[in-house]
Amino acid sequence: MDKSEYIRQVLSRLPTLLEREKRAVEEELAAHFEDRMEPLLALHVSEAEAERRCAEAMGDPVEIGDALAKQYQSFFWVVLKDILTGFLVFFLIGAVIRFSLTTDFFGSVAARVNPTAGDREATALAVAVDWRMTVGNDTVRLYEAQVRQGVFTGYLCVYDRMPGGVTVDLKKYLWAENQRGTRKGVSSPAVGWNYGAQYYKIHLPVDPEDDHVTLCCRLYGEETRMTIPLEEVRG
Amino acid sequence: MLKKKQNIEHTQLLVLSLLAGEDMYGYQMIVELARRSDRTFEMKEGTLYPILHGLEKEGYVEAYQQTAPTGRVRKYYHITRKGSGLLSEEKEAWQRYCGAVNAVLEASLA
Structure with a gap:
């Protein structure tokens, strides 16, 4: 497996990430490949072989992608959660005010x-x-x-x-x-x-x-x- | 075919320990971890990044871009005060655990 295919498989497990987050993951993984391949290239290992060895050392890209996905929450759900939290706070404050002004619950x-x-x-x-x-x-x-x-x-x-x-x-x-x-x-x-x-x-x-x-x-x-x-x- | 290696236990503890000494980028941590452990800990290198991103999301580390000694720009990680606190707790827990294991082993060997 070469570097491009490896990174593609990792990113395929991260569909909910923002574009800038995906670019950041891609750059970091590409940088790791680059650093790991450098000593191999210095030993005159071919670039294709160096990429293959690096991909093997990195581990299963699907597993890595799934593990990364667990660390990120979809932007949609983050915004939805914030909106629902705001509604809940607004509703609770309103209920408390209504109770205190118009009723004596106790x-x-x-x-x-x-x-x-x-x-x-x-x-x-x-x-x-x-x-x-x-x-x-x-x-x-x-x-x-x-x-x-x-x-x-x-x-x-x-x-x-x-x-x-x-x-x-x-x-x-x-x-x-x-x-x-x-x-x-x-x-x-x-x-x-x-x-x-x-x-x-x-x-x-x-x-x-x-x-x-x-x-x-x-x-x-x-x-x-x-x-x-x-x-x-x-x- | 890619083969699975056994996961390292307490990987977060190991990562935070590395960063407690100095800021590092991903590949640097892999190399340093293997060197300090005399190659006892050799993890699948890609598994480092979910750990780092998780620590960053929780506020235990923070990341920034900097030029490495190799001349290339790399994403460095820095342990935060919150991360240092977690590291202390994890160290204590690990030392308790080791102490208990050693006590049992010594008793069985006596």
Whole structure:
């Protein structure tokens, strides 16, 4: 095998290299041939024989070419990788900004996991319960309640079905009814709301013989009702 | 027909060791490696270039053009600070390895 054929076979394994990179490889291999052949030519070995011996000493050109190819990344993939990285960074920054400006992700999660953490004035007498109803895209959750001295007190939170989703204030649309049809709306506590979840409390008079109250919500022309048994929350 | 020779182990270590002493070009490294190892290490010469290009891509060596003593312009390689750090690590690892092998051999010969 002569020098030209050897270098051609090496370069044939490097189709994705830029032209200037291929020229650099070609020049370096040609220089190696030149240096290796010099002492042989000085010993009056023919040029063809010197090239053949040099090619043998260099090793399999296909293997050399494949090994070189592993060291180079195609320019196309380098540019594509840079573009995709840029898009990903832009998207992540946008997502973080969107989250921080419009949602309280942790508030939304807390309402699901531990609503008392996101809440309001403390009450040691309330009983932990878990009654939920779906209103549009939101979940209304009664998480604590008690009946004392003829008054039902309930603690509610509202959160979007999607964690991190924004929820609106349902104060005007929520109420509770007793068995005589008396209605009472909800009030917002002094602390405990954020875009991720809304917190309310409700006070409703009940008679000793009452066995339930009804939590109601009217939104977008639809009324949703949930019956709350009083047996487990009577003090 | 071109015959395959057994690959040299720790070829990167050998190349970086050569360059730690002075900047060299490809053929010069082949000759120097054979000379220093008393011809124990004689690799297929073409395999040097993927190693050199890989070291260059990783930043362990850098290349430049210079006129060689032969009067011809050649691509010289220079070890970088990062390459010197890698060389130190590889040397330590090799010495640990040799120490362990020697310990086993000495125990078996005792």
